[in-house]
Amino acid sequence: MITFNYYTVLLLLISGIFILCFDVRIYVKANMIKEKKGALITGWLSIALAFIAFCSYYIYEKWFWN
Numbered sequence: 001m002i003t004f005n006y007y008t009v010l011l012l013l014i015s016g017i018f019i020l021c022f023d024v025r026i027y028v029k030a031n032m033i034k035e036k037k038g039a040l041i042t043g044w045l046s047i048a049l050a051f052i053a054f055c056s057y058y059i060y061e062k063w064f065w066n
Helices: 004-029 033-064
Strands: none
Touching: 004 033
């Protein structure tokens, strides 16, 4: 069963990957150092939150739900 958490994880993961692929490249070409750092932090934070949300939901579902 697909729940709300899987949509959240997928959305965070995809947005983080897109930020790292597109925004950082644009800021590097435009020589915008502060914006590049902000995009890097935002992209990696989004990916990390997706991983944490997936792991915590998996642990909750396997250990506490049964």
